Amino acid sequence: MSRRRKSWRYVRYALLSVALLAAGFTLYLDFRVRSEFEGRRFALPARIYARPLELHAGLRVSQASILEELRQAGYRTARREGETGWFVREHDGLEIALRPFAFWDGPRPARRIHVAFENGTVTSVRDARGRDLPLVRLEPLPIGGFYPANNEDRVLVRLAEVPKHLVQALLATEDRNFHSHHGVDPRGIARALVSFLRGRGLQGGSTLTQQLVKNFFLTPERTVRRKVTELFMAVLLELHYDKNEILETYLNEIYLGQDRDRAIHGIGLASLHYFGKQVEYLTLAESALLVGMVKGPAWYDPYRHPRRALERRNLVLRQTRSLGYATMEQYSTARAASIGVKPKAPVGTSPHPAFLQLVHRQLRRDYDEADLRSEGLRVFTTLDPRVQRAAERVVERKLAQYDKGKRFGPPGLEAAIVVTDTQTGEVQALIGGRDARYSGFNRALDAARPVGSLLKPVVYLTALAEPSRYTLVTPIDDAPFVWKSRGAPDWQPQNYDKTFHGAVQLRTALAQSYNAATARLGTEIGVERVLSTMKRLGIERELKPYAATLLGAVELSPIEVAQMYQTIASAGFRVPLRAIREVTTQDGRPLRRYPLEVKQALSAGPTYLLTAAMQGVVREGTARSLVKWLPPESAVAGKTGTTDEQRDAWFAGFTGDRLAVVWLGYDDNRAAKLSGAAAALPLWGELMASLHPEPLALPRPEGIENVLIDPQSGLRADWACSDALELPFAQGSAPVERAPCASALGVTVEEVKQEAKSWLERLFGR
Amino acid sequence: MQQPAPVSEPAPEPALAPAPAPAPIQSAAVASLMDGARADVAAGRLANAAASLERALRIEPRNARLWQELARVRLKQGEYAQAESVAARSNSWAGSDNRLRAENWRLIAQAREARGDAAGARAALEAAERQQ
Numbered sequence: 041m042s043r044r045r046k047s048w049r050y051v052r053y054a055l056l057s058v059a060l061l062a063a064g065f066t067l068y069l070d071f072r073v074r075s076e077f078e079g080r081r082f083a084l085p086a087r088i089y090a091r092p093l094e095l096h097a098g099l100r101v102s103q104a105s106i107l108e109e110l111r112q113a114g115y116r117t118a119r120r121e122g123e124t125g126w127f128v129r130e131h132d133g134l135e136i137a138l139r140p141f142a143f144w145d146g147p148r149p150a151r152r153i154h155v156a157f158e159n160g161t162v163t164s165v166r167d168a169r170g171r172d173l174p175l176v177r178l179e180p181l182p183i184g185g186f187y188p189a190n191n192e193d194r195v196l197v198r199l200a201e202v203p204k205h206l207v208q209a210l211l212a213t214e215d216r217n218f219h220s221h222h223g224v225d226p227r228g229i230a231r232a233l234v235s236f237l238r239g240r241g242l243q244g245g246s247t248l249t250q251q252l253v254k255n256f257f258l259t260p261e262r263t264v265r266r267k268v269t270e271l272f273m274a275v276l277l278e279l280h281y282d283k284n285e286i287l288e289t290y291l292n293e294i295y296l297g298q299d300r301d302r303a304i305h306g307i308g309l310a311s312l313h314y315f316g317k318q319v320e321y322l323t324l325a326e327s328a329l330l331v332g333m334v335k336g337p338a339w340y341d342p343y344r345h346p347r348r349a350l351e352r353r354n355l356v357l358r359q360t361r362s363l364g365y366a367t368m369e370q371y372s373t374a375r376a377a378s379i380g381v382k383p384k385a386p387v388g389t390s391p392h393p394a395f396l397q398l399v400h401r402q403l404r405r406d407y408d409e410a411d412l413r414s415e416g417l418r419v420f421t422t423l424d425p426r427v428q429r430a431a432e433r434v435v436e437r438k439l440a441q442y443d444k445g446k447r448f449g450p451p452g453l454e455a456a457i458v459v460t461d462t463q464t465g466e467v468q469a470l471i472g473g474r475d476a477r478y479s480g481f482n483r484a485l486d487a488a489r490p491v492g493s494l495l496k497p498v499v500y501l502t503a504l505a506e507p508s509r510y511t512l513v514t515p516i517d518d519a520p521f522v523w524k525s526r527g528a529p530d531w532q533p534q535n536y537d538k539t540f541h542g543a544v545q546l547r548t549a550l551a552q553s554y555n556a557a558t559a560r561l562g563t564e565i566g567v568e569r570v571l572s573t574m575k576r577l578g579i580e581r582e583l584k585p586y587a588a589t590l591l592g593a594v595e596l597s598p599i600e601v602a603q604m605y606q607t608i609a610s611a612g613f614r615v616p617l618r619a620i621r622e623v624t625t626q627d628g629r630p631l632r633r634y635p636l637e638v639k640q641a642l643s644a645g646p647t648y649l650l651t652a653a654m655q656g657v658v659r660e661g662t663a664r665s666l667v668k669w670l671p672p673e674s675a676v677a678g679k680t681g682t683t684d685e686q687r688d689a690w691f692a693g694f695t696g697d698r699l700a701v702v703w704l705g706y707d708d709n710r711a712a713k714l715s716g717a718a719a720a721l722p723l724w725g726e727l728m729a730s731l732h733p734e735p736l737a738l739p740r741p742e743g744i745e746n747v748l749i750d751p752q753s754g755l756r757a758d759w760a761c762s763d764a765l766e767l768p769f770a771q772g773s774a775p776v777e778r779a780p781c782a783s784a785l786g787v788t789v790e791e792v793k794q795e796a797k798s799w800l801e802r803l804f805g806r
Numbered sequence: 807m808q809q810p811a812p813v814s815e816p817a818p819e820p821a822l823a824p825a826p827a828p829a830p831i832q833s834a835a836v837a838s839l840m841d842g843a844r845a846d847v848a849a850g851r852l853a854n855a856a857a858s859l860e861r862a863l864r865i866e867p868r869n870a871r872l873w874q875e876l877a878r879v880r881l882k883q884g885e886y887a888q889a890e891s892v893a894a895r896s897n898s899w900a901g902s903d904n905r906l907r908a909e910n911w912r913l914i915a916q917a918r919e920a921r922g923d924a925a926g927a928r929a930a931l932e933a934a935e936r937q938q
Contacts, residue, residue, distance in 0.1 A: 094835070094861065094864070094865065096833060096834070096835035096865070097833065097834060097835070098833050098835070099865075144857070145854055145857055145858075172834070174833075174834040174835045174837065174838035175834075175835040175838055175839065461864070461867075462867075463863065463867035463868075464860070464863065464864060464867070466864075610895075611895075611898050613891065613894075613895055613898070622857070630853075633853055633856075633857060635856055635857075635860065635888075636860050636863070636876075637888060637891075638888070638891045638892055638895050639887070639891050640891050640894050640895075644898055697867070739898065739899060739900075739901050741898060
């Protein structure tokens with residue numbers, strides 16, 4: 041064998057190996073391209089919405105708060121014929137061009153409405169032809185999402201929905217030969233090379249296909265090896281898929297900016313984010329702005345660098361025009377347009393992270409974490425943005441004031457608030473800490489703190505369920521009290537004011553929050569029974585039957601307290617607190633509804649009696665300072681709570697329409713100069729006053745009668761008693777004995793009224 | 807207190823504000839939701855009917871008729887425990903409307919019957935009788 045032939049064979053082997061390697065590499069890449077592109081589904085975040093505002097005649101809502109809601113939803117303050125998503129003021133109200141929206145129970149098309157207001161009330165809702173509309177839902181505000189990895193957010197669009205001028209501007213700017221090349225564009229590369237040789241740096245030259253491959257499959261480092269892989273994969277992609285598929289995927293993939301921690305991907309979300317409109321309504325100028333951002337979303341950020349973004353947009357427009365994609369007239373109109381981005385309401389992953397944590401927790405009972413972060417579920421929640429904002433403002437204002445006044449220990453006081461609807465148990469607002477944007481430790485859900493006197497209503501409710509033994513005026517001894525139990529130190533509760541008050545009426549013991557009287561009452565009826573009432577009120581935690589529990593040596597989170605008080609507020613019916621109403625798929629198919637559920641947990645009578653006693657707390661007891669915020673007619677029922685060494689300050693209470701629980705304290709359990717009445721109550725009062733509450737007016741249940749009582753003696757009063765109080769009693773349980781102030785004749789008010797009436801009738805012959 | 811009061815009568819401080827009228831005036835909004843709910847029931851879309859009634863209850867939570875309609879839908883959905891509780895909730899807002907109460911007790915009777923609680927159903931029917 042000659043040497044030449046031998047070496048020739050080596051060359052052939054080498055060539056063969058290279059060819060085999062290349063083929064193997066190609067096959068591998070081909071496999072990756074096909075499997076990943078084929079199986080590729082964009083992970084879509086679950087999208088979370090607030091409650092939709094329901095507009096109807098008679099709704100008590102100010103024009104200002106509707107304006108705020110519309111602005112939050114990205115509505116513009118100018119008429120834009122042929123478009124949706126704007127409003128204008130009219131002499132008596134607003135004209136609104138509602139965007140279409142897919143609600144849980146079906147789509148609502150775009151429509152034009154007129155809303156008239158008078159004195160903080162909606163007087164009419166009409167359509168464009170002036171016909172009355174009974175009820176119109178505004179679209180609900182998006183309040184965040186549960187995002188896939190890297191907080192990527194996108195709204196998928198079909199190529200058919202994307203305006204032609206957007207695609208043309210994109211091709212003119214990024215890839216002129218897109219429709220003729222095979223994934224790689226030699227002319228583009230040549231152009232880039234020329235530009236490089238002229239000293240303008242390495243730029244461009246990548247086709248859309250290459251850009252897509254880069255974003256899809258590859259890491260961002262710039263190496264020759266990666267560049268070669270990119271070229272191969274781009275060609276392979278073009279072999280398997282047609283231009284439209286590639287273009288559509290590109291439009292959905294492309295990164296177009298950052299909203300705090302949320303990454304804006306795809307043209308669908310970008311048009312919503314920057315212009316507050318669906319992609320099909322984008323004008324040429326708006327399209328050009330977005331196309332211009334492809335090159336560098338941060339560099340050309342229209343909010344941070346409007347001038348730069350505008351110059352870039354105009355460059356895109358020039359290129360679009362130069363390729364004949366726009367007429368001279370279209371070009372000049374677009375060039376003359378202002379930058380046009382909507383006023384920015386930065387959202388990030390959510391403006392209300394604490395509420396979202398509650399939503400997430402409730403969703404996790406029914407859905408996998410992975411599904412929540414990829415399936416594009418739409419979640420309709422109970423959050424009332426108006427209530428939430430009011431709660432956020434109150435916390436911010438009051439805590440700053442407390443810090444400054446140094447009234448309550450060192451700065452760093454924390455807060456939690458839960459606001460619910462008294463009838464439906466819907467959670468309208470949730471504050472998890474003083475920084476409403478912070479998404480960490482959620483005190484409303486996870487801070488179990490001693491509740492102190494907030495537990496007293498449970499003791500009194502248990503007592504009032506036995507009307508033969510206890511009524512609102514039954515005397516209770518508020519004298520020193522010692523509880524002895526084997527294996528435990530003696531328990532000797534002290535009163536807050538360090539004095540004992542002797543025999544007091546039951547309602548007074550609650551109103552003034554007397555510890556000795558409550559401990560005596562609670563041990564009389566039995567700690568076990570009090571705990572069983574707590575269970576019925578909705579506390580699921582296992583509680584130890586210690587006597588100290590009666591005075592609130594029990595740790596509960598604010599949301600548990602809210603659940604407990606909710607049952608009292610809804611007349612003994614337990615209504616599980618809910619943060620979610622409905623869940624649909626991304627295309628609006630209903631998946632699951634979380635219905636209103638009620639369960640009669642306590643009889644109506646005792647709950648009604650307790651509510652009257654809790655109204656006494658506000659009228660004349662420890663919460664009487666609430667009158668600074670709400671007039672007596674509001675008839676609020678509530679209870680203050682303060683724990684040992686004043687570590688925790690609570691106020692829980694309800695009006696006719698809302699229940700709120702406020703907690704204040706320090707995370708490290710530091711003793712602070714906090715009391716429920718002085719620290720927590722002002723937040724409650726200010727919050728509720730800003731929401732114009734309905735007065736608390738409950739229908740008297742069967743078996744309950746109102747009787748006039750002399751507040752001093754607790755005995756039966758009549759018209760002769762100057763400060764008589766009307767109190768409810770279980771039928772037949774009211775005191776029979778007459779108060780000293782009562783008239784000697786012993787006639788009741790009703791009898792006197794009856795007599796006066798017949799006397800008048802006789803007199804006037806009526 | 808519509809009657810002329812005797813001059814010497816002190817105005818007693820009410821413990822609770824006067825109870826609202828048992829059936830508040832139904833707004834057009836609530837009426838339209840109720841109509842929608844009835845149409846949904848007729849078409850067998852019970853979940854939609856319940857959702858509409860819940861929307862209506864958010865507007866008029868004290869409307870005993872709405873609670874009753876919801877109880878009826880829950881009964882049709884086979885949610886007997888809920889049907890009973892919701893009918894009882896309707897009763898708590900019914901005020902002096904005895905016919906409404908009687909109807910609620912009949913719904914409760916049906917729910918109990920369906921759950922196999924014959925004695926409870928009889929008791930509820932008796933309660934319905936007592937209302938009239």
